[in-house]
Amino acid sequence: MTTQSSTFWNRDGEDVEHFHGNHWHSFVEDTAQFMVKALPAAIQQARVIGRKPDVVNAENGPHGIYLGHAVGDAELIALIEVAEDGNHLCAAWPEVGNTGLHRLVLREGFLWSNGLEAQLGADFGPSRITFFDARYLEHGGKYHADMAANFRLAAIAYFVEKPDDKPAYITKPEMIHAIEPDRDPHDDSPIEIHMTGMAAFFQHGKNDRDDCEFRGPIKAVHELPSGAFGARAWVLKVTVLRDSDADDEDINLDIVVSERALRGQVLPNVGDDIQGAGWVQGWLDA
Numbered sequence: 374m375t376t377q378s379s380t381f382w383n384r385d386g387e388d389v390e391h392f393h394g395n396h397w398h399s400f401v402e403d404t405a406q407f408m409v410k411a412l413p414a415a416i417q418q419a420r421v422i423g424r425k426p427d428v429v430n431a432e433n434g435p436h437g438i439y440l441g442h443a444v445g446d447a448e449l450i451a452l453i454e455v456a457e458d459g460n461h462l463c464a465a466w467p468e469v470g471n472t473g474l475h476r477l478v479l480r481e482g483f484l485w486s487n488g489l490e491a492q493l494g495a496d497f498g499p500s501r502i503t504f505f506d507a508r509y510l511e512h513g514g515k516y517h518a519d520m521a522a523n524f525r526l527a528a529i530a531y532f533v534e535k536p537d538d539k540p541a542y543i544t545k546p547e548m549i550h551a552i553e554p555d556r557d558p559h560d561d562s563p564i565e566i567h568m569t570g571m572a573a574f575f576q577h578g579k580n581d582r583d584d585c586e587f588r589g590p591i592k593a594v595h596e597l598p599s600g601a602f603g604a605r606a607w608v609l610k611v612t613v614l615r616d617s618d619a620d621d622e623d624i625n626l627d628i629v630v631s632e633r634a635l636r637g638q639v640l641p642n643v644g645d646d647i648q649g650a651g652w653v654q655g656w657l658d659a
Contacts, residue, residue, distance in 0.1 A: 385486050389485075393465060396652050398633070399531055399631055400601055400631050423511035436456070437463065467601070468654065469527055470525070474524075475655075477523075478496045480518060492505050492582060497624065498624035499615075503582045503583050526655040527655070528626055533609075533648070534647065534649060572614050573613065584650065585650065587628065588646065591641055591642065591644060606629060607640060611628050
């Protein structure tokens with residue numbers, strides 16, 4: 374259950390579950406095995422990338438720090454809870470930096486039951502986006518409704534594929550004539566809808582609220598020279614929305630795609646359409 378604890382923050386109850394395990398499946402086959410090998414070295418060699426007890430329940434809330442350890446051109450981020458009885462590993466997630474910069478207007482926040490992690494909801498072109506805030510502890514105290522700021526955003530792909538670009542057809546007479554009111558009333562021939570170049574972005578809540586489905590044409594492809602967590606990986610800039618109120622301006626999102634996410638398919642090229650699903654992460658570009 375999620376309850377509202379302020380005009381901006383919603384607090385998730387203990388019954389609302391969040392998992393980072395499936396985010397690692399984008400890069401590694403066996404998350405547990407990877408963590409057993411990677412975490413001890415990562416924590417020993419990590420750099421502190423953020424710390425602040427700046428959480429919604431301020432005075433008595435949990436404290437924590439972020440540790441970052443490079444694995445190729447990505448980072449393993451470990452969240453450490455700092456408590457009176459010692460320091461505890463709370464979570465670990467994959468992160469790829471220097472991703473696309475977006476000017477967002479925040480609308481609401483979702484604080485997880487551990488008090489150390491959160492998701493943010495914001496305007497995203499003509500739509501909305503909800504993403505995991507990878508620097509919540511550092512910046513959470515600054516957020517409020519209608520706050521406009523620059524955020525880095527990327528979706529780490531669970532999978533990508535080339536869509537079936539066969540046209541769709543509208544065959545119901547009432548829909549045909551509603552779309553084309555000047556058509557001969559006796560002409561019920563189907564309307565053909567071409568899908569090539571279509572841009573779409575959905576977050577429907579079937580899984581976690583920061584999961585997404587996307588479709589669109591590729592604008593740019595950049596390979597991470599050193600890969601990510603032992604896998605080849607690329608950053609694809611994909612048009613996922615178009616803003617009809619801004620002369621159909623393209624809204625692009627960086628999609629991080631690993632070999633595993635390709636599922637044996639050939640990497641798409643600039644100009645190709647792709648579709649897929651992923652996890653949206655971001656942070657305030659302070």
